[in-house]
Amino acid sequence: MAQEITFAEKMLKLDRRIIFALIALAVIIPMMMNLQFPVRPSPIVETIFDKVESLPNGSVVLLSFDYGPSTVPENEPMGDALLYHCMLKDHKVYMMALWPTGEAEGQKAITRVITGQFPNKKYGEDYIMLGFKAGNQGLINAIFTDLKGMYTTDANGVDINSFAMMKGVDNLKAFDLILGVCSGKPGLKEWVQFAGDRGDIPVAGGVTAVEAPLLYPYYPKQLLGLMGGLQGAAELQAAVFEKYPKYETYLINCSGATNAVRNMGPQTVAHLVIIFFVVIGNIAFFAQQRRNKRSRME
Numbered sequence: 020m021a022q023e024i025t026f027a028e029k030m031l032k033l034d035r036r037i038i039f040a041l042i043a044l045a046v047i048i049p050m051m052m053n054l055q056f057p058v059r060p061s062p063i064v065e066t067i068f069d070k071v072e073s074l075p076n077g078s079v080v081l082l083s084f085d086y087g088p089s090t091v092p093e094n095e096p097m098g099d100a101l102l103y104h105c106m107l108k109d110h111k112v113y114m115m116a117l118w119p120t121g122e123a124e125g126q127k128a129i130t131r132v133i134t135g136q137f138p139n140k141k142y143g144e145d146y147i148m149l150g151f152k153a154g155n156q157g158l159i160n161a162i163f164t165d166l167k168g169m170y171t172t173d174a175n176g177v178d179i180n181s182f183a184m185m186k187g188v189d190n191l192k193a194f195d196l197i198l199g200v201c202s203g204k205p206g207l208k209e210w211v212q213f214a215g216d217r218g219d220i221p222v223a224g225g226v227t228a229v230e231a232p233l234l235y236p237y238y239p240k241q242l243l244g245l246m247g248g249l250q251g252a253a254e255l256q257a258a259v260f261e262k263y264p265k266y267e268t269y270l271i272n273c274s275g276a277t278n279a280v281r282n283m284g285p286q287t288v289a290h291l292v293i294i295f296f297v298v299i300g301n302i303a304f305f306a307q308q309r310r311n312k313r314s315r316m317e
């Protein structure tokens with residue numbers, strides 16, 4: 020007589036294709052239903068918003084795009100939200116990249132945010148793209164003392180001294196805030212170690228979810244604030260929404276913009292499904308272990 024298959028055995032032998040299909044549905048259905056959950060900024064993210072908000076209008080801010088296309092879903096909404104907020108506050112934004120791919124991502128942010136939403140902002144007076152230079156943390160060390168020695172031109176090859184906003188900005192010590200949107204090395208850790216600590220310059224930014232735990236120890240003494248993954252991006256967007264409702268309108272109307280708050284719906288449901296299977300899998304495993312132990316004792 021065939022032995023009856025228990026629920027635990029069924030769960031342990033569940034075809035992984037069923038799990039993959041359920042995960043896919045957990046993402047697709049919430050996206051089709053435009054499912055959203057309330058997002059509130061955590062203290063570690065809210066400090067970034069508060070710092071940008073509290074700086075006097077016209078403050079000097081460095082924004083570094085240190086990521087590539089593979090992490091755009093997480094990093095792009097961070098960079099857009101930071102750039103949008105800085106433009107709202109009339110800060111002078113100096114953009115650069117430690118990654119070769121970062122300059123292109125920064126140029127896209129300029130097109131989405133500044134060209135599309137702040138047409139009155141003038142290049143060279145309100146914002147500038149310095150571009151990518153090789154050197155990793157060595158570049159940070161170099162521009163800490165001599166920015167114009169490394170950046171003799173902007174990203175378009177125009178003499179750096181011809182821009183009004185470059186007057187008096189000779190090194191990193193001229194900046195009121197350094198913001199990094201990063202996905203690896205060199206990235207936010209290097210900005211903290213080779214710029215923030217060295218020059219007592221406030222540093223904040225965002226990284227991918229897998230990298231965030233490595234940077235939490237730097238908060239709050241060395242790192243002003245930190246966005247971790249899509250959740251961090253959504254929290255910053257939510258903070259900007261609350262103060263400036265027109266930012267939400269921009270995200271809805273701009274086809275190229277990533278709405279992290281909206282994307283958190285499918286991600287949350289997918290995570291719940293994963294947690295469910297982790298719990299069920301563990302219960303089934305220990306139940307099967309107990310059953311096997313009883314069988315051996317009999």
